[in-house]
Amino acid sequence: MARALEKYLRPQVKATPFCPGCGHGVLLGLILRAIEGLEQEGRLAWSEMLFVSGIGCAAWIPSPNFKADTLHTLHGRAVAFAVGAKAANPALKVMVVSGDGDLASIGGNHLIQAARRGNDLTVVCANNQIYGMTGGQVAPTTPVNLPTATTPGGNPYRPFDLCKLVEAAGASYVARGSVTRPYDLIDYLSRGLTTPGFSFIEVLSPCPTQFGRRQRLDSAAAMFDHLRETCRYYVETEPEAETPAGGFLLGEFVHGR
Amino acid sequence: MPSRTAQPLLPPGPRYLSGNEAAAEGALAAGCRLYAGYPITPSSEIMERMAARLPEIDGAFLQMEDEIASISAVVGGSWSGSKSMTATSGPGLSLMQECLGYAAFTETPLVLIDVQRAGPCTGQATKVGGGDIMAVKYGSHGDYQVVAFSPWSVAEMFSLTVEAFNWSERLRVPAFLLAEEATGHLRERVDIPETVELYERDYRPGEAPFGHPEADGVPSMPRFGQGENLMVTGSTHDDWGFRKTEDPVVQDRLVRRLNQKVLSRADDLCRYEGYELDDAELVVVAYGFTARAALRAVRLARAQGVKAGLLRLITIWPFCSRPLAELAGRGASFLAPEMNLGQVAGLVRQAAQGRPVHELTQVNGRSIAPRAILQKIGEVL
Numbered sequence: 001m002a003r004a005l006e007k008y009l010r011p012q013v014k015a016t017p018f019c020p021g022c023g024h025g026v027l028l029g030l031i032l033r034a035i036e037g038l039e040q041e042g043r044l045a046w047s048e049m050l051f052v053s054g055i056g057c058a059a060w061i062p063s064p065n066f067k068a069d070t071l072h073t074l075h076g077r078a079v080a081f082a083v084g085a086k087a088a089n090p091a092l093k094v095m096v097v098s099g100d101g102d103l104a105s106i107g108g109n110h111l112i113q114a115a116r117r118g119n120d121l122t123v124v125c126a127n128n129q130i131y132g133m134t135g136g137q138v139a140p141t142t143p144v145n146l147p148t149a150t151t152p153g154g155n156p157y158r159p160f161d162l163c164k165l166v167e168a169a170g171a172s173y174v175a176r177g178s179v180t181r182p183y184d185l186i187d188y189l190s191r192g193l194t195t196p197g198f199s200f201i202e203v204l205s206p207c208p209t210q211f212g213r214r215q216r217l218d219s220a221a222a223m224f225d226h227l228r229e230t231c232r233y234y235v236e237t238e239p240e241a242e243t244p245a246g247g248f249l250l251g252e253f254v255h256g257r
Numbered sequence: 258m259p260s261r262t263a264q265p266l267l268p269p270g271p272r273y274l275s276g277n278e279a280a281a282e283g284a285l286a287a288g289c290r291l292y293a294g295y296p297i298t299p300s301s302e303i304m305e306r307m308a309a310r311l312p313e314i315d316g317a318f319l320q321m322e323d324e325i326a327s328i329s330a331v332v333g334g335s336w337s338g339s340k341s342m343t344a345t346s347g348p349g350l351s352l353m354q355e356c357l358g359y360a361a362f363t364e365t366p367l368v369l370i371d372v373q374r375a376g377p378c379t380g381q382a383t384k385v386g387g388g389d390i391m392a393v394k395y396g397s398h399g400d401y402q403v404v405a406f407s408p409w410s411v412a413e414m415f416s417l418t419v420e421a422f423n424w425s426e427r428l429r430v431p432a433f434l435l436a437e438e439a440t441g442h443l444r445e446r447v448d449i450p451e452t453v454e455l456y457e458r459d460y461r462p463g464e465a466p467f468g469h470p471e472a473d474g475v476p477s478m479p480r481f482g483q484g485e486n487l488m489v490t491g492s493t494h495d496d497w498g499f500r501k502t503e504d505p506v507v508q509d510r511l512v513r514r515l516n517q518k519v520l521s522r523a524d525d526l527c528r529y530e531g532y533e534l535d536d537a538e539l540v541v542v543a544y545g546f547t548a549r550a551a552l553r554a555v556r557l558a559r560a561q562g563v564k565a566g567l568l569r570l571i572t573i574w575p576f577c578s579r580p581l582a583e584l585a586g587r588g589a590s591f592l593a594p595e596m597n598l599g600q601v602a603g604l605v606r607q608a609a610q611g612r613p614v615h616e617l618t619q620v621n622g623r624s625i626a627p628r629a630i631l632q633k634i635g636e637v638l
């Protein structure tokens with residue numbers, strides 16, 4: 001963590017809770033960099049921020065690390081808590097940071113309903129494509145055929161395309177980035193925070209501990225390489241760009257509506 | 258404790274309201290400025306009145322996607338500084354249970370009005386029931402406390418909603434108005450008071466928001482946006498909100514304080530009324546809508562020369578054992594008529610020091626008639 005960003009961290013927090021090779025620490029830094037940039041441009045103040053998270057590894061990105069108001073909620077319910085907090089005090093700038101299992105499985109209805117209503121929130125979904133904290137069970141974002149703790153014969157189901165899901169539900173800003181391409185993500189996070197209405201940023205974040213080791217990607221380097229090799233940029237003139245198997249389209253899919 | 262005198266939004270004087278409408282007006286008089294809910298019979302009139310009234314006073318009304326989201330938004334709204342509430346009925350109450358535990362454990366003030374219908378499950382959605390007594394207290398996992406009041410009139414739908422807010426804010430605890438369909442849909446006179454006494458949340462800048470030096474203390478209640486850098490979490494936490502998920506001392510101390518802060522104030526919380534108790538040999542213990550029939554039955558019994566009395570419980574949680582123990586000590590026996598299979602009768606039995614406790618249970622979706630209670634009085638004496 002760059003020294004300049006320490007002002008945003010609680011001094012009592014001395015160590016990361018994340019596994020070696022986890023992408024969530026990178027994402028933590030990118031969120032702070034995005035906010036620092038907006039602060040320098042006078043477009044946002046740290047003191048306005050409220051960070052809301054659910055349950056799971058990604059929920060620990062803001063809580064307790066960020067020296068701000070943080071609301072660490074129930075599994076799946078972060079968006080619903082955030083809607084109430086924002087309604088009672090519209091001056092708050094509310095960012096939800098949680099994982100794919102939390103936001104898209106147990107909390108899936110809250111996610112799409114908030115997108116439909118256009119609640120003024122920025123939702124950051126750290127997608128590691130598996131349940132990490134509970135030990136590598138299949139998630140609604142797990143690729144087909146991947147063996148997991150609860151699909152030992154391989155996942156028989158298709159994963160959600162989370163960006164298409166929230167886009168269809170009416171989100172105002174939708175983007176997908178990867179922690180392997182951090183500068184793009186700083187842009188997406190900044191635009192999400194400054195676009196009125198419901199903003200959604202999906203962040204591909206490697207989980208060597210639970211996701212990688214089930215497909216021989218059990219080092220941080222192997223997972224980073226895999227993400228780099230399988231992601232393609234979304235180009236509006238060629239929206240159907242082919243991605244390699246297991247890959248993702250990265251880019252901004254909706255910007256302001 | 259910070260308190261103030263406030264004027265209800267309605268002009269003072271008599272009104273003719275339904276119980277659900279009166280509860281909404283009581284909430285507004287208490288200073289409620291955020292409602293989040295999901296439609297469910299027989300409580301929906303509360304939500305509809307809040308939907309009409311809150312925008313008039315710059316409050317926030319949210320119809321959420323389900324009851325889980327509703328109570329979650331209420332907790333979020335409460336931490337943003339608004340007195341916040343929801344209302345529901347049986348199935349919705351079941352969905353809210355996990356977050357009810359979150360509110361108890363994070364010491365979040367909120368009010369939940371449960372307009373009880375005939376359960377279990379979907380049951381008879383439009384018919385009266387009283388089977389949620391245990392569900393509001395024990396429905397979420399782990400050891401925690403709630404405050405619950407049981408109104409017997411439209412007037413009390415107003416006044417006890419104010420009281421629920423006051424205790425919720427004062428103790429930082431979820432508070433229930435444990436109403437019944439019959440009272441929610443009853444229309445009768447309610448006198449809107451000139452003023453109401455309100456407790457306001459006690460914020461002491463810089464103090465620990467999740468701990469107190471006293472074993473039953475209530476911590477300072479800040480809100481988001483004050484620069485306190487709050488850490489609200491449903492995990493076990495220290496006085497400042499840091500997660501302490503492996504520390505046995507922190508866990509034990511926190512759970513005990515959260516229970517003690519309510520139980521040590523049980524005498525202050527305990528509200529009840531007595532009718533014809535001075536020489537009563539049989540005490541009818543009733544609450545809510547059933548207490549109306551019980552009072553009629555006691556009057557009819559007295560006219561026949563039977564020494565019956567009524568103890569009307571207003572506070573249900575924490576349970577008022579003291580008046581029951583005193584009556585038992587005088588040699589009274591008890592009859593508990595209920596729209597459930599004896600949920601309060603069991604609590605009466607614990608307090609009755611071995612004196613007989615008779616039950617009159619009715620779970621047919623109808624309110625208990627005075628003659629049924631009168632007949633039972635004749636049988637047990």
